[in-house]
Amino acid sequence: MIRSVCVAGAGSIGSLLAAHLARVSAVSVLARREAHAQALNEQGLRVSGRADFTASVVAATDPDALPEPDLVILACKGTDLEPLSARLAGRFPGATVMTIQNGLGAEEIVGAHGDWPLLSAVTFMSGTRHGDTHVEYVLDTATWIGPHRGTTEADARIAADLIVSSGLKAEAFADLRPAQWSKLIFNATVNGVAALTELPHDFHFGQEERLSDLGHLVRELVDEGKAVAAAAGVELHDDPWEMNMLATQRGFRHSPSMLEDVEARRPTELELINGSLVREAAKVGVPVPLHTAVYRLVKAKEASYSE
């Protein structure tokens, strides 16, 4: 039974989760900025787009100022996960902690800072923040949850059921790795190509008519990823190429987060996403020359504005 949830990190995903969950449980928000916490306490959190309501939440920048939750959802970007986990060290000993970051390795980062039971999640929903207290619910695709350290499929199901009851889509899995890897390959490919070309995820990613069309590269990147998954013994839940085609045929030009990051000249989640894939490939001895090239190029592009 989950009666209270702490959402740590209130970007678009964190805000969507916090606002929805506040309709079915007590929700607290661990924010990074004082002004953000104050605005949430005073104005609540508004959702527009696919839903329309305002939720009241308790927010603070200090975890000690928040009530002890049953479930902590770490919804920050992968680049903020290490410092956020460090802030939670020694706090909320009775809680289960759920990661929802892109890529691989989030559970290990968090797990190093405490012995909470851990759940893994990947999310396909998306939102757009319109300020500290307003998030637009854009894509109503599901969040998938699976057990990790010290948890079972039943624990994953309880968390998924709570999210479903709050009005979002979620599903529990006995083993999240097939889904996590599908999303990893999809994300490494689409985010990397979008960050380099500055194209949103649109029809270009599926185009394979001329020799120079981007779809060929996308397909080859997906194939490299599939070879790594196969060598790692992971049977993919979804074919990343089909995920790509489905997303490009939606007629909605989604800007992947890595594209938004390079446009805003922010650090990207490259290490957790593309870096994970390249390192896993090396572990299982599968050559991934194209993913290696994309990884190096995005890393260098980031260096061009951050050094």
Place this chain on the structure above:
Amino acid sequence: MRICVVGCGAVGSLFAANLATLDDVEVWAYDVSQAHVDAINANGLRLTGAGEVVGRPCATTDATELPACDFGLVVTKAMHTEPAIRATAHAFADGCVATVQNGLGNEETIAAHAERVIRGTTFPAGKIVEPGVVQWDVKGDTTFGPFEPKPAPFAEVERLAEACTRAGMPTHAVADARGPQWRKVIFNASTNPIGALTGLTHGRVCERPDLRALVSGLVAEGKAVAAAQGIVLDADPEELIDHAAKPEVAYGHKASMLQDVEAHRQTEIDYLNGGIVRFGREHGVATPLNEAIWALVKGVEQSWQ
């Protein structure tokens, strides 16, 4: 001797102005920029920087005004070769047409409209400062050789090279000009798009070991495609790339493709990496990295539409 420079941008202007200083050469300059043409006709074509030159070619935007010429010298950007040679071909019915453009495939495009073709590669660089005035940044050699499928007579290749050399543009006539051309193409295809995709200058690309390794991967594919055609490079692109990365050479240089991308101008990627991929396919050499880079830069261009 009458020579028409087709495409009087920065590099075309270097040839047109220098050649126009020779008493025995009549130079025409064909360009689509009315402002540049008007300025040349009013005040001459002025070079500053690496050399101070004022030449007085006859400039025009109207290809039908061109008289019969002994030589055409095509210096447009590679994507403009086809319309430029189509418009001017009548002037070279009895002459030879040379190209000193970037990339691969220009000779083939020209040969569809001209009988005697000269393959060429040039290294001087500059930029147009204002109509009629060009900053000459870098001096360098030019190489000409007959284009094998539709060759110009070697005596004509030598005659054009001799005129360029005498005009202050050192030029060699060689039997096989593919070596210098492929050396330059491999250099450009392996470095320019990396700068364009990352925003880094040449020196910063080369000082990142992982990125320098990607450059080497692209170079290796280009070398394999050249070797499959029996082309002997006249220098190792790897050494030239490292040389250019030195602080006193071109460390801080933004590749022209990066400048194109920043200005949202179409790049020459189809003729650089695209050319290596096409020639690789013809000769059964796999070029996966060049294909990937080609697709990424095409994607960048598509992002502006």
